[in-house]
Amino acid sequence: MRRVNRNRPPHIRRKNKAEGIVDGLSEAADRPLGCSPAETVVLIQEALGSSPDIHIRKMANDTFVISYIDSLIDPQLLSELMGNLESMLEEGEEVRSTERFADSISAGSVKVASTGRDMLTGMLSGAAVVLVDGVEGARVVSISGGSRRSVEEPSSQTVIRGPKEGFTEDISTNLSLLRKRLRTPDLRFENRVIGTYTQTQVVVAYIRGIAQTSVVEEVLKRLDAIDTDSILESGYIEEFIQDRAFTPFPTILNTERPDTVAGSLLDGQVSILIDGTPFALICPVTFFKFFLSSEDYYQRYDISSFLRNIRLFSFLVAMLLPSLYIAVTTFHPEMLPTTMLISVAAQREGTPLPALLEGMLMEITFEVIREAGVRMPRVVGPAISIVGALVLGQAAVQAGLVSAVMVIIVSFTAIASFVIPTFAMSAAVRLIRFGLMFLAGTFGLYGILSGVIPLLMHLVSLQSFGVPYFLPVAPLNWSNIKDVFIRMPWPRMNKRPDFISLHNQVRQGSGPEEGQSEP
Structure with missing residues (x-):
């Protein structure tokens, strides 16, 4: 039997065969570039075609040839490069050596491309290629630019207190x-x-x-x-x-x-x-990292700890609340107080659907409304979501298709799922919720347990690059609990998590004692 390396995921065991910027180039692209700019220009035209954004400019009777892609370069840096080349021609400066050429160029860094493939890689990365008559290879000058989005506040992870800068596409x-x-x-x-x-x-x-x-x-x-x-x-x-x-x-x-x-x-x-x-x-x-927000470290430790526990509670609510309601109303009504049981039974008296189908219908309807709000234009998206939820929910209750309690359950579940800071974890909860609802409608509380227990076993078995996913709870690590369910004050967090970093674990000094100040 063939042995498999289990330390590496099965979908990345193949060797990366990508060696060049353009797949399918002729063997001439891998040969050393000659001293004739005309031959190199032919290679560029054959490889990149006649695209309108590809420019080839000749200077001083083909002494210099500049080739670049207009949509990938900075026009100001290109102008500086052209000015440097014109000054070199006027002064008659010798630029056959790469060092002299680099010293004469102030637009950007200069590298030498010895093959056509390296030259094309530079052009498609936002560089200008300078060919000098009688000099082997091509000078690749980095002048990348083009349209870029400015630094703005992140749209998916907003905070009240903290930096407002977010990554861009560049x-x-x-x-x-x-x-x-x-x-x-x-x-x-x-x-x-x-x-x-x-x-x-x-x-x-x-x-x-x-x-x-x-x-x-x-x-x-x-x-x-x-x-x-x-x-x-x-x-x-x-x-x-x-x-x-x-x-x-x-x-x-x-x-x-x-x-x-x-x-x-x-x-x-x-x-x-x-x-x-x-x-x-x-x-x-680890699992608990997805419930932390960067804002937790900018606010006081007490409010940060409170909000962390609110997020963990919301995670349990978003995952279990609909299935618990279905299980109790279908199989275990004796668990409800008498007054609540009478109220729920009175609301469900005229409902034609069982609790499982009622919950599934409402959850799917809400998912459709949420997806429609995301895909609609930004101006009308929120309005469609709010109006759709209110109108459909009220109309469904008045028509007797669903009970008012189910509308409350689904609404509170949706709000709880929005509390989770990371969208990927929130999406996981949405998927798991449907499976637990089906188990609850089929086997009651025993069905919920039959789904939750394997789920916990799955969480404990997961790893992220060799680190157990459910740390520091399983296996239990008391030294790192101080930054999971609660966030200790910064003077107390003087060490890094030892399950992530084994080197340089001391983050800071112990700081002054409580009630004392620095001299």
């Missing part, structure tokens, strides 16, 4: 946002290019001396093993490198907040930033 901007928050030489960026056709830039960020070397190497190994045509968003990377594919629970955290990534790096975690998306990935993570 990876260089995202790296600068991290550099601004972590002014340390130990901040490291490992660059990768993934995708045969998209050639997406992927950067792995970590802090040397805090992050575990084994975790960083495992992340890079999984990224190097990805063999795909395209990476258009961080969700592609997330599914390729996660430990287990068939699970409703996310094992990699995604965020568009630079302060969240910076805090995670300081805890010893690793972040993955992908060009073209504002959502960065963080790993390894």
